[in-house]
Amino acid sequence: MTTKVDQASVTQKSRSLSGGILVDLFVRLGVLPFFLVIALVVFTLASSKFLTVENVTNVARQSVYLILVSLGQMLPLVTGGFDISVGTTIAMTSVVSATAMVWVTSIWPEAIWLAVTVGVLAGLGAALVIGAVNGVGVARFGVSPFIMTLGVQSVGAGVALFITGGVPIENLPYSFGDFFGFGIVWGVPVPVLIAALAAIVVWVLMNRMRTGARLYAVGGNIKAANLSGINTRRTLFLAYVICALLASVAGILLTARVESGETNLGGTIALESIAACVIAGVSLRGGIGRVESVIIGGFFIVLVENGMNILQIGSYMQMVLLGSLLILAVIIDQFRYRLLVGER
């Protein structure tokens, strides 16, 4: 009898231990590990083409752009906001950088790298303006991030269409596309290299710099951050500016990839980047999120899209699934927050 009781209690203990580990994993990393395992199992069982070195490498390459934008999106999310205007930032970067490159080339046809440099700087400058407008609106005037970035998204899209008249800007210097779009340095594609560099910079920012601690604090409790001596306005402003700059880098790489300035680049990236972050455990309530997880989150979204393409799921149904995934991740995030903070 004693033995039976002991066995039962040991089984119960081991069950609660494994349950405890799962709960701990869930609290620390969010829903991402579980979603990733489910996606890998489902798509691998459904198609033999999915889990191959070639396909996974392809997904890694394709996910570079989303990872860059998601790394940026993480910052406003960590402060308790979000940036819907990242798609517009990409479009504006594309249009402005392409226009600048074509303009410089028309004056100095031989100065290819000058044109590329001016184009890249002009694109980053356009993004800086968008980020600063978002930052001032949210941080200085207290406009809700949703309304502010939605408004800027509309304004930016209108300006981009006004500049181009809806026509792609072509005849960019070949060197631009050859290097930023298809270039390989030390055996690694340039976009992958740039994304890796951006990931390191953002990791250092969030984990080793005072700015990172301030961003987490502002999102965790803005009043407590204020009483800890943190300039909350400057911190919020910085979050939106850095987010726009990272989206702009993605915009430059995408422009180089398609070799033209386009207003329709980054059409769905706002939703995808928010989904990538939330699935990666960045709380919509702010204050919580890890850079490493966001990188995997961006990879995960592209992996799911790739899996759906392999299974020949139509693009309309893909939108339905992606939206549903985001809603599910947000619902699960609510449970996670309750477990973390112990409140209902």
Added chain:
Amino acid sequence: MKVRDLHAWGVHGVDLDIRKGEILGIAGLVGSGKSRAFRAIFGLNEILRGQVTFQGEDLTGARPETLIRKGVFYLPSDRKTEGLVLGATARENIALSMLERKEARGAFGFRSPSKLRGMTDEVGRRVDLNQAFLDRFVSKLSGGNQQKVLFGKGMSSEREVYILDEPTVGVDMGARAAIYRLIRQIAEAGKAVVVISSDLLEVMNLSHRLLVFANGRITAELSGQEIEEQAILSHFFQHERLSA
């Protein structure tokens, strides 16, 4: 710190001095303006008129981060809403107030987790917080330990003035005694301490000098033997009697 003719929302012409090594008690009924006055001094509420000077510098209307940089600490009455980042650990909460300290930085001026760990351990010991609690989410700690974390934030850097708004609210007897000990230690170290409290017994026992607030004004200044329950209570309602 000197405050002269302070006017803010619900505060009408307050004059007071905060002195080194002294515990200044602030008593008053709820709505008497005692908390509002100090929130205005700390830059949380707007100052309509008057002057706040600290170490000869005019800090009227300065933002909280400026006052914190100058060595003023404010402990809010509502620790969950204003004091703590509930989704962070006790250690992370304390470390927030150490961000500007050069000792917390390592190579290239980056934050050094190991140095911060050592510094937060030390603060944890100073405020009598069990070391095992430092790495727990602050939301999971008891009210007393949460309050100790807030005191830890105050002790994480050099401060000259401690403004403590309801420092023992929602705290059990054991933690209350530890907090009283801490408050006395801070004053004995030559720092200025302001204790704003609705608990009459608490503020009477702690204070070297006591200001009574009623209707947004100071109605009495008591010290030593004058700090006595009947005297304080009579001053709580003095203004109403005068206006009647």
